[in-house]
Structure formats: C-alpha cells, structure tokens
Amino acid sequence: QKEVEQDPGPLSVPEGAIVSLNCTYSNSAFQYFMWYRQYSRKGPELLMYTYSSGNKEDGRFTAQVDKSSKYISLFIRDSQPSDSATYLCAMSPPSGNTPLVFGKGTRLSVIA
Amino acid sequence: DVKVTQSSRYLVKRTGEKVFLECVQDMDHENMFWYRQDPGLGLRLIYFSYDVKMKEKGDIPEGYSVSREKKERFSLILESASTNQTSMYLCASIDTGGYSPLHFGNGTRLTVT
Numbered sequence: 001q002k003e004v005e006q007d008p009g010p011l012s013v014p015e016g017a018i019v020s021l022n023c024t025y026s027n028s029a030f031q032y033f034m035w036y037r038q039y040s041r042k043g044p045e046l047l048m049y050t051y052s053s054g055n056k057e058d059g060r061f062t063a064q065v066d067k068s069s070k071y072i073s074l075f076i077r078d079s080q081p082s083d084s085a086t087y088l089c090a091m092s093p094p095s096g097n098t099p100l101v102f103g104k105g106t107r108l109s110v111i112a
Numbered sequence: 113d114v115k116v117t118q119s120s121r122y123l124v125k126r127t128g129e130k131v132f133l134e135c136v137q138d139m140d141h142e143n144m145f146w147y148r149q150d151p152g153l154g155l156r157l158i159y160f161s162y163d164v165k166m167k168e169k170g171d172i173p174e175g176y177s178v179s180r181e182k183k184e185r186f187s188l189i190l191e192s193a194s195t196n197q198t199s200m201y202l203c204a205s206i207d208t209g210g211y212s213p214l215h216f217g218n219g220t221r222l223t224v225t
Contacts, residue, residue: 034213045216088154
C-alpha cells in the first residue's frame with residue numbers, strides 16, 4: 001500500500017460546480033497536510049495547509065482533514081476556468097527534516 | 113517572495129552525455145530537493161540536501177548524483193543520460209524550524225534522444 005493515494009482523474013466539471021478532491025494515507029504520524037496547485041508548465045505552488053485535524057477555509061477553498069479516517073479533502077466552491085490545474089496533496093510528520101510525501105496529483109478541468 | 117530558479121526550461125541531450133541541471137534559491141534555505149515528475153507517476157524524490165556538501169538519497173537516486181558546494185545552489189547531475197531519464201525535473205527548497213512550505217522552481221523539461 002502506498003503511503004498516499006490520490007485519484008489521478010482527470011476530472012472535468014462545468015464552471016460554477018463544487019469540486020471535491022481527496023487523498024487517503026496510511027502513516028498515522030503525518031501531522032501537516034498540504035494542497036499544492038500546479039498549472040501547466042509551472043512548478044507546484046502551495047495552496048493551503050492544515051495542521052492535524054479539522055477544517056480550514058480560504059475564499060472558495062476549504063481543506064478538511066479527518067485523521068481518524070486518514071482522509072483529507074480539498075473543496076472548491078463556484079469553480080472557475082482559472083482553477084484548471086493539477087492538484088497535489090502532500091503531508092509530513094512533525095519532524096523538520098523529513099521530505100514531504102506527495103500524492104500523484106489530480107488533473108482538474110473547469111469548463112466555461 | 114522566495115524564488116527558486118532553474119537554469120534551463122528545456123534541454124535536449126543525447127544518450128550517454130553528462131548533463132548538469134542547476135538550481136539556485138534566494139532565501140537562504142537550508143534544505144533543497146530534486147524531484148522528477150512523470151505522467152501517472154507523480155513527483156518522485158531523487159536527492160535532497162540539508163546543508164552544504166551534504167546529500168541524502170531519495171526514492172530514485174540511481175543514475176543521478178548531486179552537488180551542493182554553496183548553500184544557495186543545488187545541482188543535479190546525470191552521469192550518462194539515458195532515454196528513460198526523459199522527464200520534467202523540479203527543484204525545491206524549504207526553510208527549517210516549524211512548518212514552512214516547499215517552494216518549487218518552474219522545472220526543466222529534459223529530453224534524451
């Protein structure tokens with residue numbers, strides 16, 4: 001079983017839809033949970049991060065962590081064509097010098 | 113803003129050539145990383161470094177080496193390029209102490225013919 005599983009998609013939705021992107025993980029030591037967004041021909045950029053369980057909201061984006069189920073989600077409300085990108089989940093334990101573990105990424109297309 | 117700069121956006125090399133991919137960051141970060149990204153395989157860690165002249169193998173180090181002579185510069189070396197090393201290569205850096213995000217460069221698309 002891989003440490004982090006993420007559905008690669010592709011996912012295609014109409015503009016204005018609510019998008020749900022998900023990752024599952026197996027390592028209960030993970031404490032930091034991140035979502036990166038990668039536009040075509042660019043490097044990934046941090047979109048949101050959360051520490052431990054709970055929800056975090058930033059504009060149209062909500063990150064959710066359920067440590068009991070080892071499941072994290074990113075919700076995008078009122079999706080826009082500019083949200084079309086690959087979304088990668090990433091996570092790490094609390095120790096500072098351990099590389100992040102990434103999901104394989106989900107490619108999202110929002111159609112106008 | 114943190115800037116991670118990779119010297120080339122696109123490179124085409126021949127099989128057997130020695131290839132150098134250069135990466136420079138401007139925020140005095142201790143930790144630097146090299147990944148490759150392939151469709152269906154996601155990001156895979158090749159090597160990383162926590163300090164000058166220090167290196168650690170990642171998940172797929174075979175066929176690669178690295179050099180970190182100065183804190184801001186981390187080079188990836190393909191000793192003898194092969195066609196299966198055709199890929200997108202991404203460099204990243206991160207600060208230490210508490211949580212901080214990983215900052216990526218825009219990648220080098222390497223084609224080995």
